[in-house]
Amino acid sequence: MSTAVLPRENYLNTDYGLRSWFLTTDHKRICILYLLTITLFFAIGGAFATVMRLDLATPAADLVSDETYNKMFTMHGIIMVFFFLVPSIPATLGNFLIPMMVGAKDVAFPKLNLASWYIFTAGGCFTLWALISGGVDSGWTFYTPFSTLSSNTNVTLAALGIFIAGFSSILTGLNFMVTIHRMRAPGLTWFRMPLFLWSMYAASLIFVLGTPVIAITLLLVAAERVLHLGIFDPARGGDPVLFQHLFWFYSHPAVYIMVVPGMGVVSEIVAAFSRKRIFGYTFVAFSSLAIAILGFLVWGHHLFVAGISVYSALVFSLLSYFVAIPSAIKVFNWTATLYKGSISFATPMLYAFGFIWMFTIGGLTGLFLAALGIDIHVTDTYFVIAHFHYIMVGGAIMAYLGGLHYWWPKMTGRLYPEGWGKLGFITVFLGFNLTFFPQFILGYMGMPRRYHAYPPEFQTLNVLSSAGASILAIGYLIPLVYLLWSLKYGPIAGPNPWGAKGLEWTTSSPPPKHNFETTPIVTEPAYNYSELEETAVV
Amino acid sequence: MWPSLFPEEASTIAPRVDALYFFLVAVSCFFVVLIAGMLLLFAIKYRRRHEHDVGASIHGGMVLEVTWTLIPLGIALIMFVWGAKVYFDEYTPPPGNSVIVYGLAKQWMWKFPPMDGQREINELHVPVNQRVKLIMTSQDVIHSFFVPDFRVKMDVLPGRYRTMWFEATRTGTFHLFCAEYCGTGHSRMVGQIVVMSPSDYQAWVAGGVSHNTLASAGQTLFTNLACASCHSAASGSRGPVLNGIYEQRVKLQGGQSVIADDAYLRESIMNPAAKVAEGYQPIMPTYQGLVDDEQLLELIEYIKTLKPAAASAPSVTTSEPEGQGTSQPITEHGKSSSAVSSPSAAPTAQR
């Protein structure tokens, strides 16, 4: 290890000037640009959460005013959902890995890829502007007619910011789909692809099909505010519930944008650290597509108390149960993969275990919300908050961090300190569960979400939750510190520090500008650890 | 400490929601233990012992895949059916006699205009062991009526009437929350439901008789807004006579018909052209903007109290004898007091 050196020429040292970064079309450098941008957004969104949790430690609303509190949870939601979670895995790991995993030099449209980052950043700036120049208090859900008639904050500006950033999602999704279709190396058939590609393909499908709907919806909100069209205003013959249908038509699938790529990452990690092919490869691959498609048919489960007919509620409840099945299939298959594997407890694998834990709890509590009779009671309470944080923060961020650790040596050429890695994981894991598990109980007790002040009987659990949040905050800082440290002092990783399978591990770390010296030719299925001849897929 | 971590079961529906909840908790615990247990077991048993070890060559198994698809699917279907049953009962007000309450939500308070008795803000008095039917609307944005101890919740929408019901089973005071984010004072939009024993409730109702009941306020409006210039027997049938119209089938132009429920009456006043009664010209002006939500309730309540004119009343089949079963004395509505048949034999004195 001590004799190892970084490859003389790699994508990081070909050029150093600012121009070479801001005008780069290299997917790996664009990944780094996204990484920096979304880390910034994560920090801002996290700061809002910290203040909220501090305020909620006491029942009286004593730290900030009601207005400020409402702006905080709104901006926390907007930033975390649209500017961190949605782009997190796709724009960073997806950008870095898709071309490498298909054995290509770059994505199909490198310039469009750079444009996507600029559009994303422009949208982000718009939203930050909305925030600095007074804030937004409509909730990240922008429910009408509050957002259109009642709120006198920067709703229009924030909506436009998200509208703009949406184009980045659409273009990125398009780029990934074309790359996966057209740029696979010779021999890389669909069923030899790593599962990460399948999940990115599914997520891209949602990007392309779903994002236009949220774009139109937010545009309508902006238009209604400015021009008083009357689409959502009942006094003008509009329907406020229409907004909720449109909004969730995107925003439910958007949850899968956040978690399906995470599932792909977990499949990679579980295979690599069990040195074993994923159990039921085809089932795991197709379950990603099934989730993406079924995910478009369940938006109504956000409206069970909002004013839809009893019969449509039945249909949406049933479909919501169906979408749970492919998720369950994945969890069972990951678990089965461990059987007779060669299992290492490296940090990425710990994060994968963490993901499975969080996702299992998040998924199972989803069944509660899909059960119509229970949903009436727990919807719009902390139960829902806990549920979707288990999926989107517990699940998606665990996978993101796991993936970041797993591919960090590939991206930077250096290893992070393993002991600190494990410590970071344990802190995040404990902090997260302590923050959000009490919220399930709080929710069932009846504490509504978005409450600044609350009755005193809810305090004990809120204090626990706030304590957990402080641990969680430290937990997120630990990796930030040691990953930065490793950039300079981490041990040199070498091309394949984990002994993992996959095209990305066949080239040097960090990879050269064009990824591979020669175009790779694929002759075996993914995760062929046992070096067997290709066998028929199940 | 334990009892305080679980909401009270203070309505007829609450134990049913909780039973389903505990079933789901049990199923969830089973799967969490199963999955976490397997993960730990495998991870420890098959931990890597030598640096270059690889896993066994196992690629999948059809039998397993089918098993772990079908078993969860079966369990999910049980949850679906059970959940749907509870929802259906919770969101379809059962026929029969119930106390009717109007609810008006606005930023950031709950108003319960007096049917009679006392005008209430952020507080609602109801009798125990008797069904309460709530007809709610919002004057501005969307709010949500949520009583955790009853396990009931329903969004309250502007421009629309929504009806929910509950039957409290314990006396006491229970939280009322607004569960849909509605702006600055959202977390202050709280109130309480006071559930009283029948005798206390009667005393409370009697103690607050005010002269400005909903219906009489509605009558004043009806006169002031000149509704009577079209809607009275004397008006030369420019408009239909409204006596006895509530909850009956009304024939519309074009052959369709509707039940004249609260929503229909509301629409007839705010947007008369939407559904035009058979045999009349659409000459009624809209009162959109002229009457607010509260006045609208007063008008509707007044229309409900108009007795069917004995001779001209068409022989209609009542859609469902709701009975206007307020336990309150204003039920002049001819049939209501006779239609009161309380099979549950609630001890409340029906007057």
Ligand SMILES: [Cu+2]
């Ligand atoms: Cu409200």
Ligand SMILES: [Cu+2]
């Ligand atoms: Cu509210």
